Amino acid sequence: MQFQDLVSKNKEDWLKVVKHPFVDQIYRGELAEEIFKFYLLQDHYYLNQSMRNMAILISKAENLKEKQQLIDILNLEANVEFAKYQELLEYYKLEAKSAEEMELTYSNLAYSNYLLAVSSQAGFAEGMAALIPCYWIYLKMAEYHQHKLKENDNQIYQEWAAVFNSADYKRLVENMLAILEKNLTEENFKKINYHFNNSIKFEYQFFSDVYQKKVWKI
Numbered sequence: 001m002q003f004q005d006l007v008s009k010n011k012e013d014w015l016k017v018v019k020h021p022f023v024d025q026i027y028r029g030e031l032a033e034e035i036f037k038f039y040l041l042q043d044h045y046y047l048n049q050s051m052r053n054m055a056i057l058i059s060k061a062e063n064l065k066e067k068q069q070l071i072d073i074l075n076l077e078a079n080v081e082f083a084k085y086q087e088l089l090e091y092y093k094l095e096a097k098s099a100e101e102m103e104l105t106y107s108n109l110a111y112s113n114y115l116l117a118v119s120s121q122a123g124f125a126e127g128m129a130a131l132i133p134c135y136w137i138y139l140k141m142a143e144y145h146q147h148k149l150k151e152n153d154n155q156i157y158q159e160w161a162a163v164f165n166s167a168d169y170k171r172l173v174e175n176m177l178a179i180l181e182k183n184l185t186e187e188n189f190k191k192i193n194y195h196f197n198n199s200i201k202f203e204y205q206f207f208s209d210v211y212q213k214k215v216w217k218i
């Protein structure tokens with residue numbers, strides 16, 4: 001079994017994420033600033049949880065090479081993406097809040113806790129399968145919308161997009177895919193696909209809630 005089998009099987013769903021209006025508009029420079037600011041605050045929480053999740057996966061990695069690769073990715077997350085978010089929050093004079101102090105979207109709370117639950121309670125391969133859409137889909141988004149940046153005169157959105165369009169980022173994602181592929185078998189494919197698909201759906205819902213600025217209310 002190969003990563004490509006997961007890609008084909010889930011194509012209809014992941015293309016919906018890639019083509020979500022939030023993504024199209026950010027690459028065109030047309031996304032309303034209010035929505036972007038809302039995304040930043042929600043995503044700040046998500047990234048914090050995502051770093052915890054990576055730490056769990058690092059602890060479960062099978063060998064030194066996999067550990068080193070995952071540590072590199074955590075390093076990128078902490079020192080590139082998360083650092084960029086801190087800068088952006090300062091630029092917009094926004095203050096990142098803890099979960100108890102902010103209103104989260106339902107999908108943000110559900111997705112970040114889903115990742116932590118799979119990583120801590122299921123095996124290493126399942127944890128990787130649940131986590132990979134988060135990285136891989138941002139690469140697919142970059143590939144699909146990159147050409148729109150030429151006419152995008154929003155400097156902030158350009159900088160945001162640049163994080164996911166570097167050779168370094170591509171290499172890190174490819175390393176993750178190789179780790180998953182090594183752990184993919186006929187026997188575990190169904191389970192792996194289940195987690196991969198759930199996270200793709202969570203990515204869609206994350207954008208969808210943010211696009212509507214829809215916090216969790218009953």
Ligand SMILES: Cc1ncc(C[n+]2csc(CCO)c2C)c(N)n1
Binds near residue numbers: 043078206
């Ligand atoms: C909901 C949500 N899903 C995925 C990402 C993208 N992302 C999160 S961590 C990471 C690794 C590199 O820092 C990447 C690409 C996001 N920001 N928000």
